[in-house]
Each structure stands twice: as C-alpha cells, then as structure tokens.
Amino acid sequence: MTEKTVLNATHRELGARMVDFGGWDMPISYGSQIEEHHVVRRDAGMFDVSHMTVVDLHGARVREFLRHLLANSVDKLKVQGKALYSCMLNEQGGVIDDLIVYFLGDEFFRLVVNAATRAKDLAWIEQQAKAFGVAVQERPEFAMVAVQGPNARVKVIGLLHEVDRARIEKLGRFAAAAAQGPHGVPLFIARTGYTGEDGFEILVPQEQAVTLWKELVGAGVAPCGLGARDTLRLEAGMNLYGQDMDESVTPWEAGLAWTIALDEGRDFIGRKALEAQKAAGVPRTMVGLVMDDKGVLRHGQKVLTDRGEGEILSGSFSPTLSKSVAFARVPAGVTEGLRVDIRGREVPVRLVKFPFVRDGKPCEGI
Amino acid sequence: MSSKEIPGDLKFLKSHEWARVEDNGLIRVGISDHAQEQLGDLVYVELPEIGAEVKAGSGAATVESVKAASDIYSPVSGEVVEVNEILSDKPETINEDAYSAGWLFVVKASDRGELDELLSADDYAELIEHEDD
Numbered sequence: 001m002t003e004k005t006v007l008n009a010t011h012r013e014l015g016a017r018m019v020d021f022g023g024w025d026m027p028i029s030y031g032s033q034i035e036e037h038h039v040v041r042r043d044a045g046m047f048d049v050s051h052m053t054v055v056d057l058h059g060a061r062v063r064e065f066l067r068h069l070l071a072n073s074v075d076k077l078k079v080q081g082k083a084l085y086s087c088m089l090n091e092q093g094g095v096i097d098d099l100i101v102y103f104l105g106d107e108f109f110r111l112v113v114n115a116a117t118r119a120k121d122l123a124w125i126e127q128q129a130k131a132f133g134v135a136v137q138e139r140p141e142f143a144m145v146a147v148q149g150p151n152a153r154v155k156v157i158g159l160l161h162e163v164d165r166a167r168i169e170k171l172g173r174f175a176a177a178a179a180q181g182p183h184g185v186p187l188f189i190a191r192t193g194y195t196g197e198d199g200f201e202i203l204v205p206q207e208q209a210v211t212l213w214k215e216l217v218g219a220g221v222a223p224c225g226l227g228a229r230d231t232l233r234l235e236a237g238m239n240l241y242g243q244d245m246d247e248s249v250t251p252w253e254a255g256l257a258w259t260i261a262l263d264e265g266r267d268f269i270g271r272k273a274l275e276a277q278k279a280a281g282v283p284r285t286m287v288g289l290v291m292d293d294k295g296v297l298r299h300g301q302k303v304l305t306d307r308g309e310g311e312i313l314s315g316s317f318s319p320t321l322s323k324s325v326a327f328a329r330v331p332a333g334v335t336e337g338l339r340v341d342i343r344g345r346e347v348p349v350r351l352v353k354f355p356f357v358r359d360g361k362p363c364e365g366i
Numbered sequence: 367m368s369s370k371e372i373p374g375d376l377k378f379l380k381s382h383e384w385a386r387v388e389d390n391g392l393i394r395v396g397i398s399d400h401a402q403e404q405l406g407d408l409v410y411v412e413l414p415e416i417g418a419e420v421k422a423g424s425g426a427a428t429v430e431s432v433k434a435a436s437d438i439y440s441p442v443s444g445e446v447v448e449v450n451e452i453l454s455d456k457p458e459t460i461n462e463d464a465y466s467a468g469w470l471f472v473v474k475a476s477d478r479g480e481l482d483e484l485l486s487a488d489d490y491a492e493l494i495e496h497e498d499d
Binding site: 017028029032033034227231294295296298316317319343 | 406407409410412428430432433434435454461
C-alpha cells in the first residue's frame with residue numbers, strides 16, 4: 001500500500017507527475033523538471049517533504065543518549081533551536097541513516113530522518129534509547145514543506161504574523177524557531193535545506209498544510225517536484241542515503257568525514273570501527289566527477305581507474321552546468337585518468353571537488 | 367491526459383516509437399508525445415551513424431532525460447540514411463515537437479512488410495489510454 005502525504009490531492013490538482021518514492025506516492029515534477037530546478041536557483045520553489053520522519057526525544061538523559069547514538073557531537077549544540085547534521089552508525093561504522101538533530105530543550109531534542117529508512121531507524125533508536133530512559137515519539141501529525149531559493153526567506157517571512165517576522169528574519173543558518181503563519185497556523189521553521197540555496201524547512205500540522213501550501217503559491221513560490229530536489233542537492237554536493245551511502249559504507253568512504261566528531265572520551269556507536277579503519281587506511285573514497293562529453297552519468301555505471309574499478313553513486317544531468325556530474329566511490333589515491341563505462345563506451349571524466357554549484361554559480365574548476 | 371492529437375499517418379511500436387512513410391518511400395522515425403512526457407526533459411540523444419544497419423524491434427538510438435536513459439527501437443529494418451543533427455544541441459526539440467521537428471532518424475526500409483506489423487494511430491491511442499489505468 002502506497003502512502004500519501006496530506007498534500008497528495010493538491011499535487012494532483014496541479015497536474016503533477018506522481019511516482020513511487022520509497023513507498024510514498026510523491027510528485028516528481030509538475031511541468032519541466034529543469035525549469036523547477038532553475039526557479040530554486042534563481043527565485044523560490046517549494047517541495048512537499050512530508051514523507052520524512054519526525055521523531056521527538058524526551059528525557060533527562062537525552063543529550064547523553066545522543067552523544068552515544070550519533071557520530072557527530074550534539075555538544076556542538078549550545079543554543080536552543082540550533083541544528084546539526086549527523087550520521088547514525090552501526091557497530092561496524094556503517095551508516096544506518098543520516099539525519100538532522102534539533103536542540104529544543106535540556107530534555108527535548110528532535111530528529112528528522114529519511115522516509116525510506118523509517119522503520120529500521122525507529123527500531124534502532126528505540127532499542128538504544130531504553131538504557132537512557134529516553135522516550136521516542138514519532139510525530140506523523142506534522143507535514144513538512146521545504147521552501148528554497150534566494151527569495152525563499154523573504155516570501156515566507158511575508159506570510160508570518162507581524163510579531164514573528166523580525167525574529168525569523170534573524171534566524172541563523174541551521175537554527176529553528178516556532179512562529180505563527182497565515183491564519184494563525186503554528187509553524188516550526190528551520191533555516192535548513194537540501195538544495196544548496198538559502199531557505200526554510202517548515203513543519204506544519206497536517207490539517208493546515210494545504211492552507212500553508214496555497215498561501216505560499218500566492219506569495220509566488222513555485223511548486224517543485226522531487227526530481228528537481230535531486231539535481232539541486234547533487235549540484236550542492238549533498239549525499240543521498242541509499243545511493244551514496246548505506247550500512248556497508250563508512251562515513252570516511254562517503255565524503256562525510258566532516259560530520260565525524262572524534263571528541264575526547266565520547267563513546268558513540270561505530271567509533272571503534274571508524275578509528276580502526278582510519279588507522280588501517282581507508283580503501284575507498286567518494287569523489288566528484290564532471291563529464292565534459294555528451295551523455296549522462298548514472299547510478300551503477302562502472303568507473304575505470306589505474307588502481308581498479310569504482311562506481312557511480314548519484315549521477316545526473318546538472319541543469320546549472322548543462323553537463324553531467326556525479327559522485328563516485330573509487331579506490332583511494334586515484335586522481336587522474338578516470339573513465340566511465342557508458343553502454344560499452346569509455347568516456348573520460350574529470351575528478352573535481354564538490355559542491356559543483358554554490359550560490360547559483362558553478363564552483364571553480366567545474 | 368495529453369490534448370495533443372496523434373497524427374493519423376503515423377504507425378507505432380508498442381514501445382512508443384513512431385514511423386512515417388515519406389513521399390519518397392523512406393521511413394522517418396521518432397518517439398511519441400506520450401513517451402516524451404513520460405521521460406521528462408530530454409538532455410542527450412545518441413543517434414545511429416548514417417549508413418548503419420538497423421533491425422526492426424532492436425535498439426537503434428538512445429535518449430536520455432534528467433531521469434533516465436531509454437533505448438529507442440527501430441520500427442523497421444534497413445539502412446539509416448539521415449539523422450536529426452539538431453538534436454545534438456537541442457534535445458529538448460523532442461519535448462517540444464515529438465511528431466515533427468523532434469524526429470530521430472530516417473531508414474531506407476529493406477522489408478516494407480514490417481510496416482504492417484505496426485499499430486495504427488488509433489490503436490496506439492487506445493494502448494496509452496489503458497497504460498495510465
């Protein structure tokens with residue numbers, strides 16, 4: 001049985017092309033996926049991301065629990081409302097999921113985890129939480145809308161109650177706060193996203209999500225599908241769980257070293273395995289690739305190097321660059337002479353640093 | 367859903383390629399408007415070489431949208447005598463005009479009997495209607 005978000009009928013009214021997305025019936029695009037991509041880079045677009053899973057954690061020892069559960073350190077979260085991106089690892093150092101954690105009170109944190117991994121995430125979190133006396137509460141009554149683009153914040157702020165506007169305008173990156181939306185709708189607004197653009201991810205009670213969506217359309221925010229979200233996040237150098245990493249891959253091998261906090265004395269799940277792998281030498285590394293020839297890099301294509309084979313992880317056409325870019329996992333130390341096997345043809349690709357696009361423009365060397 | 371009419375002179379493969387018999391007897395080949403809608407924005411087209419032999423029902427070209435790569439089958443066997451060069455710079459021509467400016471290649475058919483195996487425009491319209499069920 002396919003699940004539907006509360007905005008499903010709204011998407012259909014707008015003529016969206018719907019696809020199965022990890023068990024959810026979601027809009028891949030409303031019209032041209034490329035146009036939806038550009039509107040986010042140049043103005044403001046929005047995505048229904050209500051399929052994502054919100055999990056609240058309450059308890060006197062909740063911070064201590066998260067120090068143990070997450071590979072990034074929640075001790076970086078010092079001010080209420082601040083958020084952190086982290087991996088949640090198994091004992092082998094493999095990635096169970098990536099998530100955002102919000103610090104909402106001394107005894108209250110909120111997680112937003114992926115939709116496709118919902119069941120195993122909840123089972124794992126609950127299993128680990130027992131020893132800390134932390135209550136794990138899923139919040140399916142929230143819908144979630146991501147409003148992204150250089151004009152996204154202005155358009156959202158214009159819809160808020162006057163008393164909240166100045167406060168939300170000052171909201172820093174990776175921070176969240178409550179505010180009152182149109183018609184008194186209570187919102188949880190986070191200055192986060194998955195596109196590389198500025199903007200907000202907004203939690204809204206399900207029964208008021210359609211109202212919020214329509215107000216945003218009225219404010220000039222364009223509905224965009226998950227197709228554009230995928231090309232936007234790839235250009236922005238952001239990983240996709242299941243494609244770029246999973247339980248058989250460590251953060252070292254997935255370009256996520258920056259999310260690992262090896263702070264003194266913190267015993268997080270997977271730490272021993274990560275330290276052992278680092279000491280022994282990480283065999284594979286995730287790199288960015290650009291293809292100057294025509295064609296499109298796709299998930300699963302073989303990468304040929306002088307040190308052995310690798311594979312394309314996320315790969316797509318980049319609308320901003322008008323050529324194909326990808327993440328690939330290749331043997332460590334490879335820098336030159338990379339080729340990709342595209343239907344039997346060996347096409348040269350360049351290894352580059354990612355993100356590929358920043359502030360709507362190609363990064364240097366791309 | 368599409369309001370675009372399917373030209374009555376076209377014949378189709380179930381896999382959404384069309385064939386049009388030109389006045390000079392050559393067969394022009396493209397993909398249906400329904401197919402381009404399903405694929406989404408096209409970003410790359412790999413066409414056969416002029417002079418290449420193609421076989422009915424076998425892969426002759428590849429079109430890639432942002433989403434996916436798809437093989438394009440030739441509706442008839444024969445020799446490729448012309449390809450649509452515009453598509454290498456403007457693959458979106460297929461999205462804009464699948465039944466005319468967005469054609470892919472022209473075949474000099476070796477067995478015109480193969481044309482009888484193809485679906486009529488009406489039969490194809492019925493096929494895609496049921497596909498959406």
